[in-house]
Amino acid sequence: MSISEETVVERLLEAAPFASAAEARSALEATLTALRSALTDDEAEALAEDIDAPWSSPLRRGCYGGQLPPEELYRVAAAHEERRLSIATEHVQVVCRVLGGLLSPGARERLVQELPLLAPEFETPEASPPESPERLRAQPAPEHTLAAGRPGSSRPLSEAGLSPWSLADGRPERAHEHSVARSNDPHGDTKLSSARGLTQEREGDSLSTAHRNIRR
Numbered sequence: 001m002s003i004s005e006e007t008v009v010e011r012l013l014e015a016a017p018f019a020s021a022a023e024a025r026s027a028l029e030a031t032l033t034a035l036r037s038a039l040t041d042d043e044a045e046a047l048a049e050d051i052d053a054p055w056s057s058p059l060r061r062g063c064y065g066g067q068l069p070p071e072e073l074y075r076v077a078a079a080h081e082e083r084r085l086s087i088a089t090e091h092v093q094v095v096c097r098v099l100g101g102l103l104s105p106g107a108r109e110r111l112v113q114e115l116p117l118l119a120p121e122f123e124t125p126e127a128s129p130p131e132s133p134e135r136l137r138a139q140p141a142p143e144h145t146l147a148a149g150r151p152g153s154s155r156p157l158s159e160a161g162l163s164p165w166s167l168a169d170g171r172p173e174r175a176h177e178h179s180v181a182r183s184n185d186p187h188g189d190t191k192l193s194s195a196r197g198l199t200q201e202r203e204g205d206s207l208s209t210a211h212r213n214i215r216r
Contacts, residue, residue, distance in 0.1 A: 002051075002052040003051050003052070003102050005025070005054070005055040007102070008028060008055065008102065009024045009025060009028070011101070011102065012027065012094065012095065012098055015097065015098055016094040025055075026081055027077075027081060027091035027092075027095055028055065029055075029080070030078075030091065030092070031092045031099075032058035032059055032095075033062065033076065034074070034076040034077040034092060035073070035111075035115070036058055036059050037062055037063075037064070037065040037068060037073070037076055038064075038065065038068045038114075039059070039114055039115075040114070041063075041064060043110060043114050044060070045059070045060065046110060047107055047110070047111065050103060050106070051103070070117050070118055073092065073118070074088055074089040077089075077092045092121070096122050097121060097122065097123070099122065100121070100122035108122055
């Protein structure tokens with residue numbers, strides 16, 4: 001499987017804010033140089049053959065330096081790239097992540113086995129699959145229209161009843177004593193079908209009561 005340098009550089013520019021393609025190539029070469037020092041000759045050659053491109057030449061140079069911790073690999077990359085350790089560390093991590101998405105499964109597995117401490121760096125984030133149109137259609141939105149008869153609320157005030165909680169249950173009622181929320185028929189006093197006379201008559205403020213009040 002041949003992986004072109006242009007493909008790798010393009011992925012690097014997408015994955016990190018490199019200033020230029022030249023900076024991305026420098027980070028790539030520094031990372032391969034660091035990896036070579038932690039890979040045996042056979043593993044380094046197998047990885048170079050899997051890449052099958054001229055830019056993998058750092059894997060054929062140098063020699064095996066033993067099992068190196070990630071911190072030491074970052075220092076090797078920083079010295080080769082001539083950058084601060086923090087920047088080189090970020091570059092190595094980005095390059096490893098890009099390589100993890102481009103290498104064949106076999107090559108990636110060999111890298112993980114040879115460099116177990118760097119295994120998380122070669123993992124690529126998996127994008128969650130988009131929801132199918134059938135699933136979206138199977139989730140109807142709640143109706144809040146005049147046609148549904150329940151505009152703006154899933155529980156209109158006209159359907160409100162007595163609160164199930166009381167002081168005996170250890171929870172005080174939120175509605176005050178004369179609140180319509182505590183009535184089973186909150187609009188009973190104002191319905192034409194059940195109204196007992198005009199509002200003035202119910203409140204004792206009609207003309208007849210006014211005359212009596214005057215005589216008093």
